[in-house]
Amino acid sequence: xxxxxxxxxxxxxxxxxxxxxxxxxxxxxxxxxxxxxxxxxxxxxxxxxxxxxxxxxxxxxxxxxxxxxxxxxxxxxxxxxxxxxxxxxxxxxxxxxxxxxxxxxxxxxxxxxxxxxxxxxxxxxxxxxxxxxxxxxxxxxxxxxxxxxxxxxxxxxxxxxxxxxxxxxxxxxxxxxxxxxxxxxxxxxxxxxxxxxxxxxxxxxxxxxxxxxxxxxxxxxxxxxxxxxxxxxxxxxxxxxxxxxxxxxxxxxxxxxxxxxxxxxxxxxxxxxxxxxxxxxxxxxxxxxxxxxxxxxxxxxxxxxxxxxxxxxxxxxxxxxxxxxxxxxxxxxxxxxxxxxxxxxxxxxxxxx
Ligand code: SF4
Numbered sequence: 213x214x215x216x217x218x219x220x221x222x223x224x225x226x227x228x229x230x231x232x233x234x235x236x237x238x239x240x241x242x243x244x245x246x247x248x249x250x251x252x253x254x255x256x257x258x259x260x261x262x263x264x265x266x267x268x269x270x271x272x273x274x275x276x277x278x279x280x281x282x283x284x285x286x287x288x289x290x291x292x293x294x295x296x297x298x299x300x301x302x303x304x305x306x307x308x309x310x311x312x313x314x315x316x317x318x319x320x321x322x323x324x325x326x327x328x329x330x331x332x333x334x335x336x337x338x339x340x341x342x343x344x345x346x347x348x349x350x351x352x353x354x355x356x357x358x359x360x361x362x363x364x365x366x367x368x369x370x371x372x373x374x375x376x377x378x379x380x381x382x383x384x385x386x387x388x389x390x391x392x393x394x395x396x397x398x399x400x401x402x403x404x405x406x407x408x409x410x411x412x413x414x415x416x417x418x419x420x421x422x423x424x425x426x427x428x429x430x431x432x433x434x435x436x437x438x439x440x441x442x443x444x445x446x447x448x449x450x451x452x453x454x455x456x457x458x459x460x461x462x463x464x465x466x467x468x469x470x471x472x473x474x475x476x477x478x479x480x481x482x483x484x485x486x487x488x489x490x491x492x493x494x495x496x497x498x499x500x501x502x503x504x505x506x507x508x509x510x511x512x513x514x515x516x517x518x519x520x521x522x523x524x525x526x527x528x529x530x531x532x533x534x535x536x537x538x539x540x541x542x543x544x545x546x547x548x549x550x551x552x553x554x555x556x557x558x559x560x561x562x563x564x565x
Contacts, residue, residue, distance in 0.1 A: 220284025225404025
């Protein structure tokens, strides 16, 4: 078991639920846009948010952002340790330092001392794309050993300052390399692990690569907090993270949607209905399992195991709650709206139960 590190009231490690993080894509100096994006991320279930701090203008925006949001705020720092000091003064809950581009032990020690006084955590975040030359292999490429050594070097500097509120990440674009790097660092230290596949891609390929890599790690018990990196709306990162965690029974939140792939037996446009329902219920935070099935073949079994279910037939479908029919022979055009109504009603009833 890893140690536990507190990040603005959210525990990371030591058996705490795996927390879901994301990172804003706005200019951090644009306070209004950043706060608005954080609000959307929080509504989607994001529990810790990171913002880029590339310059002093971004650092100066941090106090206002911190004040306007309610989830812990992490400052992402590269190259200039003075930005880390400014972020600490601004009241952030955690720093991410890149051991590849802030390498001077004296500077790191100064940041550690300030972070310790402020009572905040530091993530040592090594990345295959930004390792210091010292840690690249003979061909100038990143390796598992190089990533681990780079992270350990910075961890040891922090430890020499008596600083132990450390979280570690070793992200690579290569899924196998990422898996091996986390396995290797977990043999060396017991600090909590922030896991992710870096630069994974747009939502489609990024979600798949992340699911493969993170799925292996989580199944092995590695990983205490997660950020799924996707190019696109960061809300998708949060959704993808929960879907990965839900697949392994590690977290449950919102709609747990199961849809049959459809086949020649399907008599309704099930994929469109599923898409409509999914969009309409995107705001649901309560865990609820919904099974949308094209016909009775697997439908009757699936709806028995779901909170709400649909079994389609030609041009219509029947809706079930806990395996019991609540609306029979609903015409296809009304199915999506009716399913949404039944799901919301089921959630409301649970709340009043
Ligand atoms: S549940 Fe029915 S419609 Fe869906 S894939 Fe299976 S046989 Fe086809």
